[in-house]
Amino acid sequence: MGKYEPLDLKAYEASGGLEGLKRALMMKPQEVIEQIKLSGLTGRGGAAFPTGLKWDSTAQEKETPKYFICNADEGELGTFKDKVLLDGDPWAVLEGIIIGAYAVGAQLAYIYIKGEYEDTVKLWEKLASEAQKAKLLGKDVLGSKFSLQLQVVKGRGLYIAGEEFALISSLETRRAMSRLKPPYPSQRGLFGNPTVVNNVETIANVPLILAKGAEEYRKLGVKGDPGTRLFSVSGDVKKAGVYEIELGSGTLRELIDEFGEGTAAGRHIKAVQPGGGTSALLAEDSLDCSLTAESIRSAGSSIGTAGVIVYEQGKSAVDIVKSLMDFYGLESCGRCAPCRIGVVRMKEIVERLSRGKGTTEDLEQLRQIGKACVVGSTCGMGQAFPLPVLSALELFPRDFEAGIAKVSV
Amino acid sequence: MKMFNMQTYQNLIDEYSPVTAENLFVLVGKLQDTFGYVPAGAVRDLAAKTGVAEARIYGAVTSYKDFKLRMEDKR
Numbered sequence: 001m002g003k004y005e006p007l008d009l010k011a012y013e014a015s016g017g018l019e020g021l022k023r024a025l026m027m028k029p030q031e032v033i034e035q036i037k038l039s040g041l042t043g044r045g046g047a048a049f050p051t052g053l054k055w056d057s058t059a060q061e062k063e064t065p066k067y068f069i070c071n072a073d074e075g076e077l078g079t080f081k082d083k084v085l086l087d088g089d090p091w092a093v094l095e096g097i098i099i100g101a102y103a104v105g106a107q108l109a110y111i112y113i114k115g116e117y118e119d120t121v122k123l124w125e126k127l128a129s130e131a132q133k134a135k136l137l138g139k140d141v142l143g144s145k146f147s148l149q150l151q152v153v154k155g156r157g158l159y160i161a162g163e164e165f166a167l168i169s170s171l172e173t174r175r176a177m178s179r180l181k182p183p184y185p186s187q188r189g190l191f192g193n194p195t196v197v198n199n200v201e202t203i204a205n206v207p208l209i210l211a212k213g214a215e216e217y218r219k220l221g222v223k224g225d226p227g228t229r230l231f232s233v234s235g236d237v238k239k240a241g242v243y244e245i246e247l248g249s250g251t252l253r254e255l256i257d258e259f260g261e262g263t264a265a266g267r268h269i270k271a272v273q274p275g276g277g278t279s280a281l282l283a284e285d286s287l288d289c290s291l292t293a294e295s296i297r298s299a300g301s302s303i304g305t306a307g308v309i310v311y312e313q314g315k316s317a318v319d320i321v322k323s324l325m326d327f328y329g330l331e332s333c334g335r336c337a338p339c340r341i342g343v344v345r346m347k348e349i350v351e352r353l354s355r356g357k358g359t360t361e362d363l364e365q366l367r368q369i370g371k372a373c374v375v376g377s378t379c380g381m382g383q384a385f386p387l388p389v390l391s392a393l394e395l396f397p398r399d400f401e402a403g404i405a406k407v408s409v
Numbered sequence: 410m411k412m413f414n415m416q417t418y419q420n421l422i423d424e425y426s427p428v429t430a431e432n433l434f435v436l437v438g439k440l441q442d443t444f445g446y447v448p449a450g451a452v453r454d455l456a457a458k459t460g461v462a463e464a465r466i467y468g469a470v471t472s473y474k475d476f477k478l479r480m481e482d483k484r
Contacts (some may be wrong), residue, residue, distance in 0.1 A: 108431060115475055151431075151432060151435055152435075153434060153435050153438070154435075154438050154442075156438065156441075156473035156474065156475040156476055157473060157474035157475040158472075158473055158474060170434060170469075170473075171434050172430065172434070173430070173433045173434045173437065173461060173465060173466055173469045174465055174468065174469055175468055175469055175472040176472070176473070191430065191431075
């Protein structure tokens with residue numbers, strides 16, 4: 001990335017691009033899936049589901065047509081890595097889409113790009129027509145018997161549309177709402193047909209795996225969590241940005257200190273969200289966990305979208321979660337009651353606490369509603385948005401107690 | 410952004426022909442980007458063309474933040 005003009009296909013090929021696709025087209029689709037399975041690649045969109053399994057179950061389904069969707073509706077707070085790939089290395093993403101569609105037997109692929117990324121949408125519309133000319137899309141891709149169309153779709157400003165079923169609903173020209181699982185998208189997805197929904201970064205890994213082989217790919221990262229990840233570092237750091245880190249090759253603290261160049265005002269860190277706005281807060285003393293999904297989980301949070309948000313000392317935990325709740329409070333799709341009602345109630349309570357007007361029952365209420373949402377919601381949003389609040393209650397109870405009105409109102 | 414114009418509308422339809430449920434969302438988006446809103450008449454027309462219920466398209470258009478059913482007031 002950054003070595004050539006993003007739209008320059010020749011330069012991309014000269015630097016080893018399309019190698020993976022050419023190899024894939026010479027294999028049987030099932031062999032491609034085996035390679036991805038062997039590589040141990042997991043989803044980079046937050047849920048970390050094994051990509052090979054997802055492809056396999058889609059390929060196994062009898063129903064046709066099948067669809068392949070690249071989820072570029074990057075809505076998670078503190079996450080901006082996909083934009084870097086979409087703008088900086090679009091051919092690699094496209095190559096991954098073509099390989100994926102070939103592997104599962106889809107003839108129509110979608111890339112659903114966040115609407116706010118207007119220039120990215122334009123770039124991709126251009127890229128799709130260039131790809132058509134270069135025989136990467138359309139009938140008989142690169143002289144093979146495989147045909148593929150790509151639709152570039154602009155998202156329309158809803159956070160929840162990044163959830164896989166909400167995204168599918170959106171492409172069906174419905175309201176963006178999640179659905180009960182199972183059946184999974186791989187069984188009954190877009191228009192009721194088998195569908196793969198993969199994150200941009202996941203897909204960008206695919207050409208590399210095919211070009212170098214799964215064995216080579218596994219040498220990166222750690223066992224059980226191979227490869228690299230793009231960490232979006234933001235919040236109170238000197239140098240926010242996207243950094244590619246080999247999994248397991250450093251700790252969260254090193255990432256913040258070395259790449260983020262420490263906190264913005266030089267104060268101590270108060271808390272960190274390692275996996276985007278819906279991941280649980282980690283206190284300063286648990287930042288020495290290594291950068292793998294497993295060790296961040298044991299530290300008490302999750303790697304999620306790898307959007308690392310840093311908060312400095314001097315901020316109240318109530319204010320931190322208030323800004324998160326202000327966002328999520330507007331974005332529940334309303335499909336299931338715990339999330340629809342819970343998110344608004346939690347938002348109100350946090351707001352009350354931040355004005356110093358909380359009541360003694362508020363903390364317990366927050367905990368109860370939060371837990372109810374985690375267990376009772378259908379999709380990842382409802383299950384995850386209470387986590388920062390619940391963890392903040394655990395780690396910084398004094399901040400919350402400070403929000404309780406001295407004289408009961 | 411321009412006013413609704415039948416010719417422009419027809420050109421867009423031609424560009425996305427055949428209009429099916431599979432490219433409907435993209436086309437509705439193009440109408441929004443071209444005219445600044447999704448005209449109710451177009452919703453009806455697209456429903457007839459694709460067999461997708463008018464109510465469903467209407468539901469989608471009214472739920473997304475970036476879709477409008479009428480032109481924004483110029484204040």
